[in-house]
Amino acid sequence: MQAADAGRARLTAALADVARGDRAALRLVHDLTSAKLFGVCLRICQDREIAADIVQESYLKVWQRAGRFDPAKASPITWLCAIARNGAIDWCRANRVAVAPVEEAADIADDTPSAPEMIETRQSDARIQHCLDELGGSPAEAIRAAFFGGYTYAQLAERMKVPLGTMKSWVRRGLAQLKDCIGDG
The missing domain is CATH 1.10.10.10 (Winged helix-like DNA-binding domain superfamily/Winged helix DNA-binding domain)
Structure with missing residues (x-):
């Protein structure tokens, strides 16, 4: 549990640094969370390229909104996933693509090497x-x-x-x- 707490603290501190305009901190947030956010977006829109684009847009939003993150209200990964999830859902709605139910997540092929x-x-x-x-x-x-x-x-x-x-x-x-x-x- 200590590792999870340390990871949460590290991510919270990095987001605070992003809020102050620290680009290296944004890179750290990206490195720590991009795989998770990509998985969230891929599950929703079921297209690797679109998911990657949405993840990049999510980090732009993180750059702009990091000052709004409140660690008392949510964990940093929950906040980041919400941004990515909302971006993916917005894309699906704008492109009239049905949002995949969570149960289908296991059926999405991952062609990246193991x-x-x-x-x-x-x-x-x-x-x-x-x-x-x-x-x-x-x-x-x-x-x-x-x-x-x-x-x-x-x-x-x-x-x-x-x-x-x-x-x-x-x-x-x-x-x-x-x-x-x-x-x-």
């Missing part, structure tokens, strides 16, 4: 970066530019002032070394 998938992706990305760092030099630079920058062999050869055949060899050998390095991980 936490284990995100961890696996980050670990894989970190392993690739580590192997590129170990590869080093011109081959690593060429592979990064080709795969992350979208350059062709010809563009890379011109950019790095080497013959096209040399560039192809660097990339081919570098990819073979990367494959070995990543396979060892």
